[in-house]
Amino acid sequence: MSAAPQGPRDRAGAAVIPEGSAAGDLAAVLAIARKDLLQEARSRAVTVATLFFSAVTLVMMAFAMGQDAELLRRSAPGVLWVALAFAGVITAAQSFQSDLEEGAFDQLLLYPVPRASVFLGKLLANWLYLAVLGLIMTPVTLVLYGARAGSDLWLLPVTLALGTFGFAVVATFYAALTANLQAREALLPVLMFPVVVPVLLGAVRSTEALVGLQNATLAGGWLQLLAGFDLVYFVTCTAIFHLVVEE
Amino acid sequence: MTQRHETPRRPLWLRLLGLSTVVLFAVGAYLALVVSPPDVNQGQLIRMMYAHVSVAWVCFVAVIVTALYGMAFLWRGRPVDDTRAVANAEIATFFAGLTLISGMTYSRPTLNTWWTWDAKLTLTALMFALLVGYFVVRGLIDDPTRRGRVSAVIGIVVAVSLPFNYLAAAWFRTLHPTLSVAVTGIHIAPTMLFVLLFNVGVAALVYLTFVSERIRIGKLEHERDEERERREEGAPGEVVRV
Amino acid sequence: MAAFEAVSGAPSDITAERPARQLRGGPGDASAERIPAIELDGVSKRFGREMVLRELRLEMGAGRVAVLRGSNGAGKTTLLRMLATRLRPTRGHGRVFGFDLQRQGDEVRRRVALVSVLGGNYPVLTARENLKLAATLSGLPGNDLDAALARVGLDAAADTLVRTFSSGMKKRLGLARLLLLDPPLWLMDEPYAALDEDGKNLLDEVLTAARGRARTVLMASHELERSARFADAVLELAGGALRRSGS
Numbered sequence: 001m002s003a004a005p006q007g008p009r010d011r012a013g014a015a016v017i018p019e020g021s022a023a024g025d026l027a028a029v030l031a032i033a034r035k036d037l038l039q040e041a042r043s044r045a046v047t048v049a050t051l052f053f054s055a056v057t058l059v060m061m062a063f064a065m066g067q068d069a070e071l072l073r074r075s076a077p078g079v080l081w082v083a084l085a086f087a088g089v090i091t092a093a094q095s096f097q098s099d100l101e102e103g104a105f106d107q108l109l110l111y112p113v114p115r116a117s118v119f120l121g122k123l124l125a126n127w128l129y130l131a132v133l134g135l136i137m138t139p140v141t142l143v144l145y146g147a148r149a150g151s152d153l154w155l156l157p158v159t160l161a162l163g164t165f166g167f168a169v170v171a172t173f174y175a176a177l178t179a180n181l182q183a184r185e186a187l188l189p190v191l192m193f194p195v196v197v198p199v200l201l202g203a204v205r206s207t208e209a210l211v212g213l214q215n216a217t218l219a220g221g222w223l224q225l226l227a228g229f230d231l232v233y234f235v236t237c238t239a240i241f242h243l244v245v246e247e
Numbered sequence: 248m249t250q251r252h253e254t255p256r257r258p259l260w261l262r263l264l265g266l267s268t269v270v271l272f273a274v275g276a277y278l279a280l281v282v283s284p285p286d287v288n289q290g291q292l293i294r295m296m297y298a299h300v301s302v303a304w305v306c307f308v309a310v311i312v313t314a315l316y317g318m319a320f321l322w323r324g325r326p327v328d329d330t331r332a333v334a335n336a337e338i339a340t341f342f343a344g345l346t347l348i349s350g351m352t353y354s355r356p357t358l359n360t361w362w363t364w365d366a367k368l369t370l371t372a373l374m375f376a377l378l379v380g381y382f383v384v385r386g387l388i389d390d391p392t393r394r395g396r397v398s399a400v401i402g403i404v405v406a407v408s409l410p411f412n413y414l415a416a417a418w419f420r421t422l423h424p425t426l427s428v429a430v431t432g433i434h435i436a437p438t439m440l441f442v443l444l445f446n447v448g449v450a451a452l453v454y455l456t457f458v459s460e461r462i463r464i465g466k467l468e469h470e471r472d473e474e475r476e477r478r479e480e481g482a483p484g485e486v487v488r489v
Numbered sequence: 490m491a492a493f494e495a496v497s498g499a500p501s502d503i504t505a506e507r508p509a510r511q512l513r514g515g516p517g518d519a520s521a522e523r524i525p526a527i528e529l530d531g532v533s534k535r536f537g538r539e540m541v542l543r544e545l546r547l548e549m550g551a552g553r554v555a556v557l558r559g560s561n562g563a564g565k566t567t568l569l570r571m572l573a574t575r576l577r578p579t580r581g582h583g584r585v586f587g588f589d590l591q592r593q594g595d596e597v598r599r600r601v602a603l604v605s606v607l608g609g610n611y612p613v614l615t616a617r618e619n620l621k622l623a624a625t626l627s628g629l630p631g632n633d634l635d636a637a638l639a640r641v642g643l644d645a646a647a648d649t650l651v652r653t654f655s656s657g658m659k660k661r662l663g664l665a666r667l668l669l670l671d672p673p674l675w676l677m678d679e680p681y682a683a684l685d686e687d688g689k690n691l692l693d694e695v696l697t698a699a700r701g702r703a704r705t706v707l708m709a710s711h712e713l714e715r716s717a718r719f720a721d722a723v724l725e726l727a728g729g730a731l732r733r734s735g736s
Binding site for chain 1: 570606623628629
């Protein structure tokens with residue numbers, strides 16, 4: 001039997017792409033997340049869409065609730081998180097749409113990297129984006145609606161982190177599903193919203209505590225629900241993601 | 248010469264099941280409408296509770312069974328498991344609708360409102376929306392295997408959502424204490440308990456009957472499709488070697 | 490035994506750019522050369538009502554080159570995507586280097602690269618960034634990006650956004666990705682399409698080199714003359730059935 005023939009580029013036999021390692025998977029996750037964020041930084045499609053949409057939501061709701069200052073103040077957390085929920089839909093949908101052009105999404109699934117890494121990379125990018133968006137929108141909303149942050153300021157980053165993560169997990173998961181099925185974009189909110197109701201409720205209640213409309217300890221209970229939700233869905237969606245992208 | 252396929256007759260056990268369901272349904276209705284005493288607080292309206300609670304419980308069970316059969320399909324890949332999952336999902340959707348209607352019918356006279364944010368009702372509404380999503384997604388996929396696998400995924404998410412949506416709905420309700428439909432808070436007399444359990448049993452029988460029939464039909468459909476596929480495929484070619 | 494040497498890597502390959510890897514053609518390394526690159530055992534694929542591929546039976550040895558012909562819509566792309574594990578067969582089993590397409594997809598993907606018609610590039614990233622991502626997602630260090638880009642004549646355009654590329658340049662980028670990954674099995678879908686004369690000559694060179702290095706190539710192509718030059722066999726896909734035409 002002859003040894004494997006050598007060509008102009010010397011390699012040890014038919015060079016098989018090296019076996020995956022945890023570090024390699026992590027690098028893949030980060031690379032995908034970085035790519036998504038880089039794409040967004042350059043095209044700004046999502047930024048424009050979400051900022052505009054959120055601004056419109058905030059302003060329209062403020063007008064709709066009329067002159068009652070107290071009603072306005074009390075509804076600030078609710079409006080904020082509804083706007084963020086819709087922003088989550090836009091963000092996740094776009095993160096897969098932009099991959100569908102030129103067959104890039106397909107190509108992404110041809111690499112030896114596990115499917116879960118693709119999910120985690122996109123989830124990371126979507127979450128970071130939503131968290132930053134929330135960070136910008138919260139003070140804007142509070143100002144616009146005449147609410148003031150109370151003394152439990154620690155609630156803000158925790159709620160934002162957990163709440164946007166909950167939205168990001170479910171949105172990214174279902175966005176992959178609808179993109180892979182080439183379904184109408186309108187299907188994404190239909191699938192997603194009944195699932196993220198607990199996130200919405202928890203985040204709003206917790207934000208209410210932030211602006212003094214709610215007891216902080218009660219808010220703690222809601223935050224626990226949020227954390228539990230995030231954990232369970234994170235694990236579940238990561239585990240079954242590969243089923244969502246197969247054809 | 249075309250063959251006419253006759254739909255195979257319903258097996259005996261299924262017909263007996265259906266028959267006993269009808270009979271026991273009648274008994275249950277009688278118990279609920281006549282035998283059960285009117286409630287101390289809510290009068291005759293309590294009779295709605297028997298229907299409402301029984302379909303609600305069966306609905307939740309059906310959702311969980313949908314998810315379980317979906318997982319079985321993922322694991323073993325047998326088309327009959329997907330059929331079972333769909334059958335359960337269909338029944339769950341139907342019963343969810345019944346739960347919502349009975350709940351609204353119940354609340355209108357008692358609380359003068361069509362909708363209350365009662366925990367169970369809210370949970371059912373969310374579940375109904377999720378099940379609609381299940382069927383919309385199914386409708387988008389032609390390939391049976393892929394459809395079964397994606398359905399299983401949705402089924403799993405729906406089942407996972409149950410505890411969270413329930414908790415959220417229950418805690419949400421504490422914010423609207425005046426509007427709660429305190430079905431579970433009723434003091435249940437022994438007679439009423441018996442009638443309730445009997446009707447739950449009837450609901451379970453209805454569920455079993457419909458699910459069994461649905462699965463039977465699904466299996467037949469699958470056989471028919473298989474046969475058509477086999478006819479289309481033709482003889483396998485010989486191995487192409489390179 | 491010479492076969493064993495092939496497995497462990499000849500000493501002269503220590504200077505190779507990629508660390509010497511075992512020749513893992515498939516389970517049972519010592520007989521790696523005897524494991525066919527592709528085995529299709531009654532593979533069928535149905536899309537809705539339509540049976541696109543019927544009971545395909547194929548055995549392609551390692552290091553062989555075959556051209557796949559067929560009219561548009563005959564199923565060439567479907568077959569290639571199935572071998573790349575992007576699609577699941579409706580029926581039947583397939584193996585690449587002994588690894589099952591459905592159950593050992595990760596192993597298959599490490600030994601396969603697909604050059605698709607759409608290109609699989611991200612328009613908002615540069616050529617170099619696209620390749621870097623490909624390298625990271627394949628677990629490769631990505632040191633030889635420049636070499637790959639130069640090989641396909643894209644070194645001047647390495648840092649321009651792919652959005653500005655002509656379709657020929659995008660094809661070249663896809664080729665660069667293939668050269669970078671350099672797996673044992675190359676799946677190519679109309680690689681000559683959209684390439685100019687220089688590009689086609691480049692592809693000819695690449696294919697010649699591939700033969701010299703015992704790469705297995707399955708190429709769908711309408712370029713009858715050029716592709717036939719490299720082919721050990723010409724396969725025809727028609728009516729969902731595969732047969733070998735006299736070459």
